[in-house]
Amino acid sequence: MPTSLAPDTPKKRGRPPKQRADLDEGNRRRQLIEAAARLFRAKGFEGTSTRDIAAAVGMRSGSPFYHFESKNALLHVVVQEGMAFATQSQKDALAALPQGASAREQLSSLVRQHFEVLHGPRADFIPVMLYEWRSLTPAQRQEIAALTDAYEACWTPVLDALHGQGVLRAAPATARLFILGALNWSVQWFKPGGARSLDELTDQALALFLASPAQSAGAPRTQRSCPSGRA
Amino acid sequence: MPTSLAPDTPKKRGRPPKQRADLDEGNRRRQLIEAAARLFRAKGFEGTSTRDIAAAVGMRSGSPFYHFESKNALLHVVVQEGMAFATQSQKDALAALPQGASAREQLSSLVRQHFEVLHGPRADFIPVMLYEWRSLTPAQRQEIAALTDAYEACWTPVLDALHGQGVLRAAPATARLFILGALNWSVQWFKPGGARSLDELTDQALALFLASPAQSAGAPRTQRSCPSGRA
DNA sequence: CCTACCGATCGGTAGG
């Protein structure tokens, strides 16, 4: 699992690292990841060449391979970072809820946070995972699937509670697929700075998926903080 | 606009058409389109080579270019046929409704029909449009956008009516984006022959998006047959 | 991280 503080050391070919301090290895590696995420999102994994990525950070065509074993490894890191960010964002959102938050408030927070992951400042990463999934190797897909399973599992107790209250009328497991699909598809049409804000979209989504809020007042809360989804 | 009965005549290079009757030009062209749709869906447009497509129908690498100007032209035809099929399917579904069909029944029919387009026997075509959109040229995109606009416009009077009845609580324009997104995303997870049938998914979708059915009994119908969407 | 390069593959074409 990658953290931005402890990147893998670069491959041991070539000169030992002794460069200008403001452009050290970590920076260059980071720039490659950001450029790859942006280009993979804009043109797709197959439609992006390693030369495109190199040029985006002012390198020559062979140089990205000093930092990454392969183009696929770069995709893998982009997707891993995307999931790490999404998971942290979800954890923060749930932790920020007041103790007595209703299931409706919890769902609202999850939806708003998911929109942030899809359209906020780190928006290049998760859409790459969503739409370039097939270019991961089977082993990579399996690893990432465990992360997305955990992410999605956090929705289950909230949807179960809402179903129990009668404000969510579909089966929770199916509702989760439809709801996440509705949100994920917004990558195709949402324009930041356009007519709809993410706050407004969150309200609209809740209005679409849940019956009238009056019914859910004072309902029992769901169980404790989520990240424990699947033991 | 392509129809399967009147394909463009093949390019005029090479021998005049004088082959076995069971493998005439129309058949070969058709086979190429079907193979391209299947491969574009499975591996993406960029991830599919024209050699892959040729091999899938037992041709040599250069032969697809006897039938199509370019790989992009093949994608264009796949997407055009997908939209032609989807539009016809929608028209048939609305025409099959009884005269007094409620807005809820109309939405149910639209959802069921959309699932059929996504997962039925012609399921390779529309998903290619949804997920390989960016590989169309700007001019092609514009042409296809007019078709998708018309397709989606048929949902508007139905959603407006349901909103008026109070069973659809989100703004109809936003609801349409979310609902079509939820359905389109099923391409990512639906497995034909799996636990859920398309009929069950339709019921679940209606349950998720609409408030209790009792409220909508005897409500006024929406206006006439749809295909007239945007003048 | 650059220079210089490789083998493979790609979309596409001439000519029959």
Add this chain to the structure above:
DNA sequence: CCTACCGATCGGTAGG
């Protein structure tokens, strides 16, 4: 529709 081919581009590497 095949044969034979082309120029361009691709991911990746040796060596410094």
